[in-house]
Amino acid sequence: MSANSPTPSVRPGARRGLIRPLVQDLHGYVPGEQPKIKGLIKLNTNENPYPPSPKVLAAVKAATDGRLRLYPNPTALALREKLAARHDCAPENILVGNGSDELLALATRAFAEPAAPKAGPERATTPAARRAQSAATIQFFMPGYSLYPVLAAIHGSRTNVVALAPDFGLPPLAVLRKSRAWDFDAGLSFLTTPNAPSGRGYPTAELDALCAAHRGVLVLDEAYVDFARENALALALKYPHVLVARTFSKAYSLCFQRVGYFVGHPELLGALDKIRDSYNVNGLGQVAALATLDELPYYRANFAKIIATRERLSAALTKLGFTVRPSQTNFILARPPAFPAAEWLARLRARKILVRWFANSPVSDSLRITIGTDAEADALLRAVRAELRAPRD
Ligand SMILES: Cc1ncc(COP(=O)(O)O)c(C=O)c1O
Structure with missing residues (x-):
């Protein structure tokens, strides 16, 4: 624990006078996870799968x-x-x-x-x-x-x-x-x-x-x-x-x-x-x-690759029973079949594929999936097929 961390002996609220009530009560922004798991396929924060030029x-x-x-x-x-x-x-x-x-x-x-x-x-x-x-x-x-x-x-x-x-x-x-x-x-x-x-x-x-x-x-x-x-x-x-x-x-x-x-x-x-x-x-x-x-031509080539992967992944997920929204971005919003979205999040995570799920939101029935490389899209599709074959617990 650092010198600045609150000590467990301090009662919650005891420091209220030091911090503006608005800040005390604030629910801060929750960014997508950045876990350091070896071999993880990270499709949760809409990062580009291709490196800078x-x-x-x-x-x-x-x-x-x-x-x-x-x-x-x-x-x-x-x-x-x-x-x-x-x-x-x-x-x-x-x-x-x-x-x-x-x-x-x-x-x-x-x-x-x-x-x-x-x-x-x-x-x-x-x-x-x-x-x-x-x-x-x-x-x-x-x-x-x-x-x-x-x-x-x-x-x-x-x-x-x-x-x-x-x-x-x-x-x-x-x-x-x-x-x-x-x-x-x-x-x-x-x-x-x-x-x-x-x-x-x-x-x-x-x-x-x-x-x-x-x-x-x-x-x-x-x-x-x-x-x-x-x-x-x-x-x-x-x-x-x-x-x-x-x-x-x-x-x-x-x-x-x-x-x-x-x-x-x-x-x-x-x-x-x-x-x-x-x-x-x-x-x-x-x-x-x-x-x-x-270096704009390098990046434009990447946009084209990402869009092609997006369309291929959307079509393949649709065939597997997902409802995929048309996308003009580097991610798709997909409502999964068979299990609730939160369960898909956990099942894919267990297979080292991280996607995003927004609890308590109008799209909590869906997963937001960042478009990765073609190989990452194939890995996701393999994982989805395996889960659809797996018996429910
Ligand atoms: C809609 C939207 N606007 C803005 C941002 C922020 O981008 P940055 O601060 O990295 O430029 C994001 C990042 O997730 C976003 O999704």
């Missing part, structure tokens, strides 16, 4: 010398310039973060008010109360990325959770308007596109219509967009209240380095720039991301 590894190695004593470029300027050239915008339209998670957290702090401790009735009645309620609202569709509610809870904002259609489609704009389910003035709204955990992609035209009608800040979280048919980057350059979040983690095999970025209007990005840590993006991460942008 050899040139990216060489660039990181070459930068690992005495320069580590120096601070990195505080605004990741070279990277922003290269990203701007790629996306046909100005460096002022780009803000780089320590993974896109950091940027999502910065957005909660910059755009949503924490709700007043005693916020009063849930439905505000006067225009001023309605405005205050909207300003303190963080809004997102469900199911979606499970970090959003945690960010809202950390910040103390109220949440407005809007259900996706049963097929994970966005509710039509007319329905959002009429039902008043969606708050077009919410301080901050998140939309995962393509959706996680379902993998469903959304046409840019549909997102454009929502952006046009929306008035609060809207973040289009495109963490998986490189595996999709369409992207909505142009909307971040078209609308001053829309930000697009991208990451080097998934498609560019760089989870370890933590580099993500926002594209959007300089006014919104300027607000985030004021509240971020001065050196929020580590130097080796900047080096790796810059080298990645010189």
Whole structure:
């Protein structure tokens, strides 16, 4: 036990006075497991099965010398310039973060008010109360990325959770308007596109219509967009209240380095720039991301391989009785036959294959399976066939 660990003799709650009640009561984000089990096939956190390009590894190695004593470029300027050239915008339209998670957290702090401790009735009645309620609202569709509610809870904002259609489609704009389910003035709204955990992609035209009608800040979280048919980057350059979040983690095999970025209007990005840590993006991460942008053909070939494996695995699992959702990401959501999803999680784990299961969620009847290599997909299929043959305990 380290010197900082709470001693078992301290009664729970005895330290309450030292920690804000909000933090005491908080349920933090639960990341996918990162177990160190030899031979484990890890299909639980949507990492890319292919390594970074050899040139990216060489660039990181070459930068690992005495320069580590120096601070990195505080605004990741070279990277922003290269990203701007790629996306046909100005460096002022780009803000780089320590993974896109950091940027999502910065957005909660910059755009949503924490709700007043005693916020009063849930439905505000006067225009001023309605405005205050909207300003303190963080809004997102469900199911979606499970970090959003945690960010809202950390910040103390109220949440407005809007259900996706049963097929994970966005509710039509007319329905959002009429039902008043969606708050077009919410301080901050998140939309995962393509959706996680379902993998469903959304046409840019549909997102454009929502952006046009929306008035609060809207973040289009495109963490998986490189595996999709369409992207909505142009909307971040078209609308001053829309930000697009991208990451080097998934498609560019760089989870370890933590580099993500926002594209959007300089006014919104300027607000985030004021509240971020001065050196929020580590130097080796900047080096790796810059080298990645010189190697796009290598990564595009990997996207094609992952998409081909995704389609083959989806078809094979469907034949075995799984209900597999069409996916435009590097994972699939599959409802298994024969045993409940939680039991499949345990059975596959016993065979050293780790997938993701979300307890207490609208998709708790399903498994989210990251697309690995072809060999990993074959191993998964062998394990599934063996389990379907095995007698039930
Ligand atoms: C929808 C979505 N957005 C953002 C992220 C965060 O990515 P990162 O912080 O690695 O850039 C994830 C990671 O799982 C994700 O699933």
